[in-house]
Amino acid sequence: xxxxxxxxxxxxxxxxxxxxxxxxxxxxxxxxxxxxxxxxxxxxxxxxxxxxxxxxxxxxxxxxxxxxxxxxxxxxxxxxxxxxxxxxxxxxxxxxxxxxxxxxxxxxxxxxxxxxxxxxxxxxxxxxxxxxxxxxxxxxxxxxxxxxxxxxxxxxxxxxxxxxxxxxxxxxxxxxxxxxxxxxxxxxxxxxxxxxxxxxxxxxxxxxxxxxxxxxxxxxxxxxxxxxxxxxxxxxxxxxxxxxxxxxxxxxxxxxxxxxxxxxxxxxxxxxxxxxxxxxxxxxxxxxxxxxxxxxxxxxxxxxxxxxxxxxxxxxxxxxxxxxxxxxxxxxxxxxxxxxxxxxxxxxxxxxxxxxxxxxxxxxxxxxxxxxxxxxxxxxxxxxxxxxxxxxxxxxxxxxxxxxxxxxxxxxxxxxxxxxxxxxxxxxxxxxxxxxxxxxxxxxxxxxxxxxxxxxxxxxxxxxxxxxxxxxxxxxxxxxxxxxxxxxxxxxxxxxxxxxxxxxxxxxxxxxxxxxxxxxxxxxxxxxxxxxxxxxxxxxxxxxxxxxxxxxxxxxxxxxxxxxxxxxxx
Numbered sequence: 001x002x003x004x005x006x007x008x009x010x011x012x013x014x015x016x017x018x019x020x021x022x023x024x025x026x027x028x029x030x031x032x033x034x035x036x037x038x039x040x041x042x043x044x045x046x047x048x049x050x051x052x053x054x055x056x057x058x059x060x061x062x063x064x065x066x067x068x069x070x071x072x073x074x075x076x077x078x079x080x081x082x083x084x085x086x087x088x089x090x091x092x093x094x095x096x097x098x099x100x101x102x103x104x105x106x107x108x109x110x111x112x113x114x115x116x117x118x119x120x121x122x123x124x125x126x127x128x129x130x131x132x133x134x135x136x137x138x139x140x141x142x143x144x145x146x147x148x149x150x151x152x153x154x155x156x157x158x159x160x161x162x163x164x165x166x167x168x169x170x171x172x173x174x175x176x177x178x179x180x181x182x183x184x185x186x187x188x189x190x191x192x193x194x195x196x197x198x199x200x201x202x203x204x205x206x207x208x209x210x211x212x213x214x215x216x217x218x219x220x221x222x223x224x225x226x227x228x229x230x231x232x233x234x235x236x237x238x239x240x241x242x243x244x245x246x247x248x249x250x251x252x253x254x255x256x257x258x259x260x261x262x263x264x265x266x267x268x269x270x271x272x273x274x275x276x277x278x279x280x281x282x283x284x285x286x287x288x289x290x291x292x293x294x295x296x297x298x299x300x301x302x303x304x305x306x307x308x309x310x311x312x313x314x315x316x317x318x319x320x321x322x323x324x325x326x327x328x329x330x331x332x333x334x335x336x337x338x339x340x341x342x343x344x345x346x347x348x349x350x351x352x353x354x355x356x357x358x359x360x361x362x363x364x365x366x367x368x369x370x371x372x373x374x375x376x377x378x379x380x381x382x383x384x385x386x387x388x389x390x391x392x393x394x395x396x397x398x399x400x401x402x403x404x405x406x407x408x409x410x411x412x413x414x415x416x417x418x419x420x421x422x423x424x425x426x427x428x429x430x431x432x433x434x435x436x437x438x439x440x441x442x443x444x445x446x447x448x449x450x451x452x453x454x455x456x457x458x459x460x461x462x463x464x465x466x467x468x469x470x471x472x473x474x475x476x477x478x479x480x481x482x483x484x485x486x487x488x489x490x491x492x493x494x495x496x497x498x499x500x501x502x503x504x505x506x507x508x509x510x511x512x513x514x515x516x517x518x519x520x521x522x523x524x525x526x527x528x529x530x531x532x533x534x535x536x537x538x539x540x541x542x543x544x545x546x547x548x549x550x551x552x553x554x555x556x557x558x559x560x561x562x563x564x565x566x567x568x569x570x
Contacts, residue, residue: 029263030054030066031275034235044070044077055171060196062258062278063213063241064174065220069234072177095164098127100135104142104155107131108164115166115191118206131165133207134189137214138163141248145222149297152304154218154225155183161221163214165191172196172213175220177229185224187217199254208252215248216241226300231308239276240296243284247293253356255281260358265338267361269384274313274458282351286334287316289352291323298322313458329427332413332452335384336425339450340415349415349423362386362450366468369395369443373404373465373544379455387451389468395443397470401451403428403435404545405464409457412466416441417448433516433525434542443470465545482534483507488514488555488562491541495567498544502527504555509533513556516541524551543568 037047051067098107109117117130145151159182173189193209201208219241261267264279287295302315317327340350342359365388403412412428414437428435455462489503514527548570554563
């Protein structure tokens with residue numbers, strides 16, 4: 001396929017792409033309700049009632065555990081009359097029971113009544129196949145997660161874990177806390193999964209939904225065993241449990257139903273991932289696929305051993321650091337994986353199942369290289385901004401990508417997909433006060449580039465300008481000479497608009513800083529901060545985003561400080 005044909009195809013595809021997803025529906029979500037509570041907008045009673053209403057309307061929710069987590073975590077703030085109205089446990093004496101092959105799980109089910117499970121019994125052993133399927137799923141989840149991967153065991157020695165089936169009317173299942181000396185939780189699973197979303201299980205959607213739900217809710221049981229739903233982990237519990245569906249039952253893919261809407265990275269890269277919910281499973285899946293199955297085991301162990309004072313994102317940062325990985329660079333690659341999905345998937349980069357994921361919905365798509373900084377763009381807390389670059393077939397020059405920002409919490413990377421199918425991913429470096437990706441890529445060889453901008457701040461917006469270039473160079477220029485003294489020369493041209501060059505002479509290898517300040521002494525731009533050998537250098541400067549006026553620029557070394565003036569005229 002030629003570059004021109006590919007560009008036309010991509011443009012048409014994006015114009016008509018419709019993702020049929022629950023996440024796209026214009027409705028309040030559990031994370032939004034919880035955010036209202038955390039921000040103090042509503043009290044605990046109102047939050048509990050709003051969450052209860054969410055789980056009793058007509059749409060299907062993957063899991064009702066957040067309601068029970070909230071009730072447990074804030075039981076002292078919720079009116080007793082509300083908590084006393086929780087549905088009572090079903091009376092086991094009116095039901096049949098079945099113990100899984102491992103002896104660790106006790107299943108309670110109805111063969112007649114409102115919670116009846118499907119009656120099919122292929123092996124004619126008197127136990128419905130549905131119950132046996134659930135028992136096998138529970139044992140498989142336990143064996144993989146606890147015995148193989150090493151997650152905390154939620155089932156104390158000498159006890160069994162209770163799982164029952166009920167007509168939940170729109171919820172796959174939930175884990176609920178309970179008192180006593182045994183497991184601190186019990187699980188309730190939908191009794192037949194009739195009318196639920198489809199999935200990819202080769203044994204049928206009903207069995208797939210059952211498998212995914214048992215694995216999902218069992219992870220909630222592990223979460224409670226690790227930290228009692230305390231700290232901030234409850235904000236990430238649904239993301240974590242949905243990830244585990246894929247870990248235990250890779251072939252089911254029920255979580256596909258929740259990808260691509262306005263609440264996740266694919267459908268809306270600018271949405272914050274805090275708190276993590278079903279649709280954010282791929283955010284967690286990145287670490288599992290990139291760093292191995294022990295990544296999340298070790299991360300949750302950090303949370304458990306911290307007495308729940310350690311936040312999940314901080315635990316991720318610590319775990320990455322312990323593995324010799326950089327937190328910011330890992331997050332940038334995570335979002336780049338999301339970009340390289342759907343119609344943009346490439347077998348050489350990204351998620352293992354990227355071809356089955358939704359195509360990303362970039363905030364900006366460029367089909368021409370204008371080599372100009374954009375207007376100021378605001379990026380929300382802990383969110384990303386995707387620029388999709390589809391160069392024209394005739395585009396020449398070298399590809400480079402630049403970010404101008406005052407925030408140290410804004411970072412950038414670029415993932416280039418070349419005509420021959422190869423992929424290159426690069427994180428930006430700081431040059432002349434700008435974040436830059438300049439790898440010598442030729443535009444004529446590129447089919448598509450995703451520019452990924454990330455705001456790491458977890459509570460506030462940050463701003464930036466982005467520039468896509470075919471000729472920009474930020475490298476300092478040295479002439480190879482050996483000056484006798486360190487000095488700062490007058491910039492040229494001066495006055496200037498908007499670019500100029502600052503010459504400096506460095507007498508010996510040393511630490512060098514060159515900064516620009518406005519007339520009030522406020523730092524405007526860091527031009528250079530690093531070590532330089534002896535030589536004469538020309539430092540490029542661009543003040544396109546700043547107003548006309550007089551600016552000061554300062555050279556600082558170990559034993560030398562010098563300041564000069566320059567004038568920007570627009």
